[in-house]
Amino acid sequence: MSPLDLLLEPLGYEFMVRALATTVLAAVVCALLSCWLVLVGWSLMGDAVSHAVLPGVVLAYVVGAPFAVGALVFGLLAVVLVGAVRGGGRVKEDAAIGIVFTTLFALGLVLVSVTPSDTDLNHIVFGNVLGVSTSDLVQVAVLAAVAAATLLLKRRDLVLFAFDPTHAHAIGLSPRRLGALLLGVLAVTAVVALQVVGVVLVVAMLVIPGATACLLTDRFGRMLVLAPVLSATSAVVGLYLSYWYDLASGGMVVLVQGVVFGVVHLLAPHGVLGRRRAGRAAAVADEATTARPEAAPVV
Amino acid sequence: MTPALEVEHVTVRYGDVLALDDVSLRLAPGRVCGLVGVNGAGKSTLLQAVTGTVRPGAGRVRVLGDDPARARRRGAIAYVPQQEAVDVTFPVSVRDVVAMGRYGRLGPTRRLRAADHAAVDAALERVGLTALADRQVGRLSGGQRRRAFVARGIAQEADLLLLDEPFAGVDKGSEATVVRLLRELAADGRTVLVSTHDLHALPDLADEAVLLRRSVVFHGPVPEALRPETLAGALGLATGTVASRTGAAGEGAAA
Numbered sequence: 308m309s310p311l312d313l314l315l316e317p318l319g320y321e322f323m324v325r326a327l328a329t330t331v332l333a334a335v336v337c338a339l340l341s342c343w344l345v346l347v348g349w350s351l352m353g354d355a356v357s358h359a360v361l362p363g364v365v366l367a368y369v370v371g372a373p374f375a376v377g378a379l380v381f382g383l384l385a386v387v388l389v390g391a392v393r394g395g396g397r398v399k400e401d402a403a404i405g406i407v408f409t410t411l412f413a414l415g416l417v418l419v420s421v422t423p424s425d426t427d428l429n430h431i432v433f434g435n436v437l438g439v440s441t442s443d444l445v446q447v448a449v450l451a452a453v454a455a456a457t458l459l460l461k462r463r464d465l466v467l468f469a470f471d472p473t474h475a476h477a478i479g480l481s482p483r484r485l486g487a488l489l490l491g492v493l494a495v496t497a498v499v500a501l502q503v504v505g506v507v508l509v510v511a512m513l514v515i516p517g518a519t520a521c522l523l524t525d526r527f528g529r530m531l532v533l534a535p536v537l538s539a540t541s542a543v544v545g546l547y548l549s550y551w552y553d554l555a556s557g558g559m560v561v562l563v564q565g566v567v568f569g570v571v572h573l574l575a576p577h578g579v580l581g582r583r584r585a586g587r588a589a590a591v592a593d594e595a596t597t598a599r600p601e602a603a604p605v606v
Numbered sequence: 607m608t609p610a611l612e613v614e615h616v617t618v619r620y621g622d623v624l625a626l627d628d629v630s631l632r633l634a635p636g637r638v639c640g641l642v643g644v645n646g647a648g649k650s651t652l653l654q655a656v657t658g659t660v661r662p663g664a665g666r667v668r669v670l671g672d673d674p675a676r677a678r679r680r681g682a683i684a685y686v687p688q689q690e691a692v693d694v695t696f697p698v699s700v701r702d703v704v705a706m707g708r709y710g711r712l713g714p715t716r717r718l719r720a721a722d723h724a725a726v727d728a729a730l731e732r733v734g735l736t737a738l739a740d741r742q743v744g745r746l747s748g749g750q751r752r753r754a755f756v757a758r759g760i761a762q763e764a765d766l767l768l769l770d771e772p773f774a775g776v777d778k779g780s781e782a783t784v785v786r787l788l789r790e791l792a793a794d795g796r797t798v799l800v801s802t803h804d805l806h807a808l809p810d811l812a813d814e815a816v817l818l819r820r821s822v823v824f825h826g827p828v829p830e831a832l833r834p835e836t837l838a839g840a841l842g843l844a845t846g847t848v849a850s851r852t853g854a855a856g857e858g859a860a861a
Contacts, residue, residue, distance in 0.1 A: 346693075346696060346697075460714070460715050461714075461715070463709065463715065463716035463717075464709070464716060466698065466702075467706050467709060467716075469696070470693065470696050470698055470703075470706075471687065471692070471706070473657065473659060473685055473687055473691070474685055474687070474706060474758070475709075476657060476658065476659055476678070477657045477658075477659075477678055477683050477684065477685040478678060478681055478683075478707075478709060478710035478762065479675070479678040479679035479680075479681070479710050480709065480710070521697065524697060525697050525699075525742035525745075526697055526699070526742075527697045527698060527702075529697075530697060
């Protein structure tokens with residue numbers, strides 16, 4: 308079989324075409340969002356919100372509402388609960404996040420177990436990209452478009468929010484509102500991604516592409532190109548591998564992304580080897596541009 | 607004349623800790639004021655109360671006669687963060703940082719127009735960073751990075767510039783450059799409030815000084831502020847200790 312056949316044969320099946328389309332959409336929008344999540348330091352928040360949407364998605368299924376509505380409600384609820392648990396000051400934020408998202412996720416699992424359905428709701432948990440229907444694909448496309456458009460239109464404000472929220476506040480913008488916007492997009496994006504890899508692995512797609520791009524460039528604008536390209540390519544490769552070797556599709560998508568990150572981490576300018584080179588270069592660097600330690604007396 | 611900054615009976619508490627106690631102060635436009643105090647004296651808190659990041663439990667703040675929220679929306683307040691508050695690995699260039707000064711006056715997508723690009727270029731020129739404009743912000747020296755953030759305030763056309771410890775981790779040459787820059791801005795009619803540990807820089811830098819120790823211990827001309835007995839009050843030390851530690855030249859000592 309020629310290499311071209313390897314690529315084309317799966318496309319003879321409609322389910323594979325839908326799977327590829329869904330995967331690429333999810334990979335691109337997750338990668339865009341991940342650029343901000345890794346810079347704000349919200350990877351754990353991404354994990355939390357993506358797990359916490361599960362009960363919302365199940366309830367939306369039960370009442371016949373769009374998944375995104377349920378996801379948004381529970382994503383928001385998770386954020387409010389984290390704030391409330393942390394509010395007293397005794398419970399630190401990471402513990403608060405850990406408590407809230409696992410509890411909501413557990414609620415989701417219980418709801419799955421008691422909800423009679425013709426489609427297997429466990430697919431929400433572990434993903435079932437090969438079983439995506441045309442209406443699922445349409446929903447994914449709409450949500451992905453909304454999320455991506457929001458991120459790209461507000462990208463400068465969101466970068467400012469990530470880089471210097473104090474300045475954002477000082478010029479009359481609301482860091483709180485920008486944070487809420489990012490969380491809203493996160494909840495919507497979680498719905499898109501869980502179709503591909505399931506709730507459990509969504510966080511991988513929300514963190515790995517941004518972290519990979521971050522190692523490759525010093526320009527945020529370039530991250531916004533590199534992350535989606537790497538993410539979509541890895542996801543498609545993962546899907547093809549799962550097709551040919553009969554492996555779990557969601558797992559393969561994430562595994563390939565993880566391997567790509569590993570390679571970049573080793574070889575990139577900001578990666579392990581790059582830092583070694585930079586360390587040697589710094590020894591002969593121009594002293595004039597380097598701040599000397601402050602020797603002046605202080606109060 | 608409307609004061610550039612009015613702080614009236616401002617009190618700030620963090621839980622049980624009293625950070626600012628009945629602080630009042632007025633700054634006239636076109637002045638550089640040094641805000642001096644030991645760690646924990648409330649310098650950063652006072653700056654944050656002016657930007658509105660911290661909400662005072664009592665008292666009020668006015669910036670050029672406006673309440674802080676209005677002044678913020680007008681772009682009247684620029685804030686230069688402490689060295690360690692900046693994520694130096696963040697993938698933005700010097701030009702990107704300066705452009706952020708314009709965001710308040712732009713449309714919802716913050717797309718820069720020709721006039722904004724010109725203002726950014728002019729601000730970069732003014733602080734002498736034109737040649738480094740496309741560098742990632744972490745690849746600057748401490749002093750250059752301070753200048754980049756001051757340039758952001760210039761591009762913003764802010765009336766009131768607040769700087770939190772701008773000389774920490776900055777070499778002497780860069781410090782002199784920043785001091786000259788701030789003096790020029792004051793000569794243009796802007797008002798500059800600088801929190802600092804560094805008594806050394808004060809005579810060149812500031813027209814007046816505020817000594818802060820949860821409340822205002824002294825507010826007046828710099829030479830008076832640097833007198834050992836005045837400093838002793840601000841630092842909460844015995845006069846003799848300060849005199850021996852600061853010396854006639856007004857050198858400080860680690861508190």
